[in-house]
Amino acid sequence: MQRKKQIDGLKSNKFDVVIIGGGATGAGIALDAATRGLKVALVEREDFSSETSSRSTKLIHGGVRYLEAAFKHLDRTQFSFVYEALHERGIMINQAPYLSSVLPIIIPVYSEFEKLYFFSGLKVYEWMAGKRRLLPTTLLNRSEVIKYFPLLKEKNLKGGVSYCDGTFDDARMNLIVVLTAINRGAVISNYVEAKELVKKNGKIVGVRVEDVFSKEEWVIETDVVVSATGPFTDSILKMDDPDYDSMVEPSLGTHLVLEPLYTPPHMGLLIPKTEDGRLLFVLPWQEHVILGTTDVETKTEFHPKVPDNDVDYLLEHMGQYYKKTPLKTEITSKWAGIRPLAKEGVFGSTASISREHVIRITPSGLIVIAGGKWTSYRKMAEDVVDEIIKVFSINPKSKCITKDIKLIGAERYKFEIIEELQNTYKIDKSIAKHLIQTYGDLAFEVAKIAKDGYNEKIVDGYPYIEAEIVWAIKNEMSQTLIDLLSRRMRLAFLNQNKAQEAIDHVCDLVSKIPEYESPMSMDILKMEAMSRFKYDV
Numbered sequence: 001m002q003r004k005k006q007i008d009g010l011k012s013n014k015f016d017v018v019i020i021g022g023g024a025t026g027a028g029i030a031l032d033a034a035t036r037g038l039k040v041a042l043v044e045r046e047d048f049s050s051e052t053s054s055r056s057t058k059l060i061h062g063g064v065r066y067l068e069a070a071f072k073h074l075d076r077t078q079f080s081f082v083y084e085a086l087h088e089r090g091i092m093i094n095q096a097p098y099l100s101s102v103l104p105i106i107i108p109v110y111s112e113f114e115k116l117y118f119f120s121g122l123k124v125y126e127w128m129a130g131k132r133r134l135l136p137t138t139l140l141n142r143s144e145v146i147k148y149f150p151l152l153k154e155k156n157l158k159g160g161v162s163y164c165d166g167t168f169d170d171a172r173m174n175l176i177v178v179l180t181a182i183n184r185g186a187v188i189s190n191y192v193e194a195k196e197l198v199k200k201n202g203k204i205v206g207v208r209v210e211d212v213f214s215k216e217e218w219v220i221e222t223d224v225v226v227s228a229t230g231p232f233t234d235s236i237l238k239m240d241d242p243d244y245d246s247m248v249e250p251s252l253g254t255h256l257v258l259e260p261l262y263t264p265p266h267m268g269l270l271i272p273k274t275e276d277g278r279l280l281f282v283l284p285w286q287e288h289v290i291l292g293t294t295d296v297e298t299k300t301e302f303h304p305k306v307p308d309n310d311v312d313y314l315l316e317h318m319g320q321y322y323k324k325t326p327l328k329t330e331i332t333s334k335w336a337g338i339r340p341l342a343k344e345g346v347f348g349s350t351a352s353i354s355r356e357h358v359i360r361i362t363p364s365g366l367i368v369i370a371g372g373k374w375t376s377y378r379k380m381a382e383d384v385v386d387e388i389i390k391v392f393s394i395n396p397k398s399k400c401i402t403k404d405i406k407l408i409g410a411e412r413y414k415f416e417i418i419e420e421l422q423n424t425y426k427i428d429k430s431i432a433k434h435l436i437q438t439y440g441d442l443a444f445e446v447a448k449i450a451k452d453g454y455n456e457k458i459v460d461g462y463p464y465i466e467a468e469i470v471w472a473i474k475n476e477m478s479q480t481l482i483d484l485l486s487r488r489m490r491l492a493f494l495n496q497n498k499a500q501e502a503i504d505h506v507c508d509l510v511s512k513i514p515e516y517e518s519p520m521s522m523d524i525l526k527m528e529a530m531s532r533f534k535y536d537v
């Protein structure tokens with residue numbers, strides 16, 4: 001998948017719809033529109049998922065917190081919102097099972113009341129998922145909780161409640177939604193920024209865009225522009241009319257990554273209410289542990305930095321429940337992301353689809369989607385494309401089919417193909433497992449490249465191999481070292497030092513791939529990656 005071909009496509013066509021933003025929301029809309037037969041383009045100013053969509057807690061979830069709020073306020077909308085997300089959870093796991101897995105999560109309880117309270121609530125959570133339920137909610141006694149979490153403080157511990165959600169690789173999921181959309185006819189490029197909405201008689205007729213690397217500008221013709229820019233929604237809204245009120249309330253969430261000491265490999269822990277009323281997750285992810293998250297007001301910015309206060313907050317609160325407070329030196333990686341929360345006030349005046357996401361259509365014809373969560377990306381996309389079809393009187397060739405779609409890599413995937421992969425290519429089991437869980441049935445293609453001489457690990461202690469770099473350059477529109485080490489491979493999100501260590505090796509390899517057209521000098525790409533991975537990702 002060459003970016004140049006996509007850029008040529010963006011220059012030479014008129015589109016039914018142009019989407020601004022290549023995070024989960026924009027990618028989902030591109031896939032939905034393409035599969036309904038619309039001619040669709042998408043531009044992303046940086047890399048796919050480089051903002052919020054690669055910085056999540058990695059949960060595919062209905063939202064236990066919302067269920068509690070629904071009970072407390074007897075709020076039917078909140079119930080339907082959890083119901084919908086639980087339904088979407090099942091669909092999303094099914095769309096790309098190789099990128100996700102079922103994750104039991106334990107809530108430790110410290111009184112009989114808590115035990116009953118969480119068990120009954122989470123039983124309802126399980127039932128609400130209907131035929132898409134994962135594993136049953138169960139009660140655990142004190143010794144079972146201690147067996148799974150030996151580092152948990154035992155004082156006053158009465159037992160636990162185990163419930164289930166899904167966990168996934170957010171950046172790779174985003175990428176394969178993009179690649180599946182391209183396979184279905186969408187024209188999509190990263191590193192193309194929307195600069196201006198072009199209008200005639202007050203109505204949108206195109207978007208002026210710029211290739212971030214070459215600085216070339218052109219207009220993509222279309223009557224329908226969708227802003228799916230998450231935390232950056234207001235900047236596009238103000239491009240349309242500087243007087244519009246803002247629609248998004250940005251809130252920053254931090255995650256820390258630790259060595260896998262604090263959870264078993266396939267079970268997470270949730271502290272439902274810290275002393276200041278927040279949720280604290282301690283979750284296994286890719287042989288590490290993620291600790292998160294915070295929720296603080298912020299200003300919108302690209303690549304938000306992890307505030308020192310958030311690091312202290314997370315470690316300190318984990319220490320209140322664990323016998324051992326993790327040290328700062330144990331943190332192997334950290335990131336912050338901005339939640340694109342839709343502002344309360346905008347609901348009344350807009351085409352409100354649910355309390356969580358909001359679709360607004362401006363008089364010039366700009367469609368803006370804000371809010372939502374990763375788990376609901378498909379439903380948000382369906383709602384947006386339904387609105388487009390209605391408002392612009394478009395006749396789609398097909399109805400929405402994304403509920404049943406298999407994303408690329410998922411068509412022939414089942415975990416058992418790992419044996420075939422190992423036998424055919426004689427590769428180590430841990431690498432075969434990693435390839436299968438990263439590329440699904442395309443793992444065979446990556447293994448073939450490895451067999452042709454690209455089988456070295458890029459760094460000790462992690463299963464990433466050289467063949468993945470070749471694959472990412474040729475097939476995944478990877479442009480920079482940061483794209484490669486943060487999102488095609490998740491090394492930087494797991495271990496910043498190891499990602500820094502890998503830079504020279506990756507750089508040498510990339511320079512030898514004939515298909516790679518470096519967007520800038522390799523020295524600049526190296527420096528950029530070095531400085532990014534130094535503090536956080």
Ligand SMILES: Cc1cc2nc3c(=O)[nH]c(=O)nc-3n(C[C@H](O)[C@H](O)[C@H](O)COP(=O)(O)OP(=O)(O)OC[C@H]3O[C@@H](n4cnc5c(N)ncnc54)[C@H](O)[C@@H]3O)c2cc1C
Binds near residue numbers: 021060195293
């Ligand atoms: C800390 C945290 C934890 C979370 N955890 C979970 C979770 O576990 N499960 C879950 O379901 N949800 C979770 N979420 C929510 C979820 O991550 C977001 O709802 C989702 O990723 C938002 O996707 P998006 O595409 O709307 O925004 P983004 O991913 O931010 O994408 C917007 C894109 O628009 C691009 N853009 C902006 N301006 C322009 C322009 N002018 N031209 C071109 N492109 C432009 C940006 O570069 C960006 O890539 C979490 C969110 C946060 C912050």
